[in-house]
Amino acid sequence: EIVLTQSPGTLSLSPGETATLSCRASQSLSPVYLAWYQQKPGQAPRLLIYATSSRATGIPDRFSGSGSGTDFTLTITRLDPEDFAVYHCQQYESTPYTFGQGTKLDVK
Amino acid sequence: QLQLQESGPGLVKPSETLSLTCTVSGASNNIDESYWGYIRQAPGQGLEWIATRSYDGIRYNPSLKSRAFMSVDAVKNQLFLSLTSVTAADTAMYYCARRAPFGSGHYFDYWGRGTLVTVSS
Numbered sequence: 540e541i542v543l544t545q546s547p548g549t550l551s552l553s554p555g556e557t558a559t560l561s562c563r564a565s566q567s568l569s570p571v572y573l574a575w576y577q578q579k580p581g582q583a584p585r586l587l588i589y590a591t592s593s594r595a596t597g598i599p600d601r602f603s604g605s606g607s608g609t610d611f612t613l614t615i616t617r618l619d620p621e622d623f624a625v626y627h628c629q630q631y632e633s634t635p636y637t638f639g640q641g642t643k644l645d646v647k
Numbered sequence: 648q649l650q651l652q653e654s655g656p657g658l659v660k661p662s663e664t665l666s667l668t669c670t671v672s673g674a675s676n677n678i679d680e681s682y683w684g685y686i687r688q689a690p691g692q693g694l695e696w697i698a699t700r701s702y703d704g705i706r707y708n709p710s711l712k713s714r715a716f717m718s719v720d721a722v723k724n725q726l727f728l729s730l731t732s733v734t735a736a737d738t739a740m741y742y743c744a745r746r747a748p749f750g751s752g753h754y755f756d757y758w759g760r761g762t763l764v765t766v767s768s
Contacts, residue, residue, distance in 0.1 A: 574755075584694070585758070586756045586757075589752060639693060639698065
């Protein structure tokens with residue numbers, strides 16, 4: 540099973556700043572098999588990024604993904620108040636498909 | 648706009664079977680032509696993939712040790728998940744979601760808001 544470790548657990552930033560979230564895999568992944576989701580309290584998770592760097596429909600270009608091998612990054616520039624949420628990464632290279640434990644992005 | 652709405656019993660006793668329904672609306676085609684999955688999130692934990700029905704059948708997370716069963720009723724536009732012999736460890740928010748189309752990869756592009764299930768006597 541591929542284990543995904545997200546860091547930091549909590550990231551405290553101010554609106555307008557840039558957030559950098561990390562997702563590390565326990566073994567090397569093909570870049571086409573890594574996704575990111577945003578989850579707000581009481582809401583359905585929302586797909587942000589798939590295949591490491593492809594933005595889902597309607598996702599602003601302030602959100603970008605990058606990475607290869609075992610290290611992947613979600614970057615959010617010019618943080619908007621709407622961006623403060625929990626972010627999850629997911630690998631879908633092999634079953635069982637697994638998620639990281641999440642990074643909470645909160646207001647400083 | 649595709650929407651998914653989960654429903655469930657809320658409270659289940661240990662050793663019993665948990666049964667969940669997901670109602671799909673706004674689909675542009677027959678739900679049999681799309682792929683669907685279930686994911687759960689225990690309190691304070693990360694997301695855990697449970698099962699997906701894809702083009703090649705239904706795949707399950709081995710961690711559930713054959714307790715999970717998923718099906719689709721295309722006439723009613725509903726998905727179903729049952730989980731047998733539940734324990735407190737099965738207490739979680741349960742989500743249904745649409746898997747990305749064939750050739751895209753096994754990620755989920757539409758999710759429901761989830762239904763909370765508590766296992767307790």
